Amino acid sequence: MFTIVYDNNPGQKGLTADWGFGCVIRGAEKTILFDTGGNGRILLENMRRLNVDPKEIDVVVLSHIHGDHTGGLASFLQERTGVPVYIPTGFPPAFKQRVRSLGAQVIEANDSARICPGVRTTGTLGKGAIEEHGLCVKTPEGWVLVTGCAHPGVDNLAAQAKEVTGGPLYLVLGGFHLLSRSRSQINAIIDRFEELGIRRAAPCHCSGDPARRLFKQRLGDRCELVGVGHVFRIKPHEKPRTP
Numbered sequence: 725m726f727t728i729v730y731d732n733n734p735g736q737k738g739l740t741a742d743w744g745f746g747c748v749i750r751g752a753e754k755t756i757l758f759d760t761g762g763n764g765r766i767l768l769e770n771m772r773r774l775n776v777d778p779k780e781i782d783v784v785v786l787s788h789i790h791g792d793h794t795g796g797l798a799s800f801l802q803e804r805t806g807v808p809v810y811i812p813t814g815f816p817p818a819f820k821q822r823v824r825s826l827g828a829q830v831i832e833a834n835d836s837a838r839i840c841p842g843v844r845t846t847g848t849l850g851k852g853a854i855e856e857h858g859l860c861v862k863t864p865e866g867w868v869l870v871t872g873c874a875h876p877g878v879d880n881l882a883a884q885a886k887e888v889t890g891g892p893l894y895l896v897l898g899g900f901h902l903l904s905r906s907r908s909q910i911n912a913i914i915d916r917f918e919e920l921g922i923r924r925a926a927p928c929h930c931s932g933d934p935a936r937r938l939f940k941q942r943l944g945d946r947c948e949l950v951g952v953g954h955v956f957r958i959k960p961h962e963k964p965r966t967p
């Protein structure tokens with residue numbers, strides 16, 4: 725189950741929409757918080773309203789350094805200490821030191837890191853620019869890729885996810901970072917999604933309304949325009965299928 729606990733696109737009533745992203749993944753061996761939004765108070769309040777207890781979270785994964793993805797971490801770690809925090813390469817030493825001082829363990833994932841059976845990071849992309857990774861979760865429908873901002877290119881992250889998991893990719897969900905892209909550039913990315921065999925897309929956070937509309941127009945029912953509080957009822961595939 726994938727629950728969007730932080731997003732700037734409005735969604736479920738009673739939740740606060742705020743610039744940033746955060747998603748809780750339940751149903752695998754470990755419960756994961758992917759990104760923490762920009763504001764810890766909003767993160768914790770949205771989680772509370774969505775019945776996600778911070779104590780349930782076993783692992784935090786941060787997609788990249790930007791404040792709208794990492795800003796809620798310190799408040800979260802005050803509620804839930806001692807969890808491992810997976811980060812891509814390129815985070816400043818001061819950030820890592822701060823996380824350790826809050827009682828968490830920092831794991832820098834240059835290559836694809838296995839978090840538990842059926843859950844792994846893509847490995848870091850965007851070397852020399854904004855370094856970022858995504859999270860791959862195995863489900864009976866195929867792999868789900870969760871992205872933060874997708875600064876290295878959502879299509880490049882998806883290609884990397886397919887490579888490290890072996891595919892197929894069922895859903896790509898999160899920020900696609902296409903706000904400043906032209907219509908033809910966005911179309912080229914949708915073409916690449918089709919080439920990669922991605923069945924569904926859920927662009928939110930920094931995807932931008934023009935890109936969201938174009939994805940919806942081209943993918944129809946295969947595209948969901950989601951916001952804060954949206955729950956994807958896809959169960960992670962914890963046990964290997966018996967032959």
Ligand SMILES: [Zn+2]
Nearest residue numbers: 792872873930
């Ligand atoms: Zn962002």
Ligand SMILES: [Zn+2]
Nearest residue numbers: 788790873875
């Ligand atoms: Zn960003």
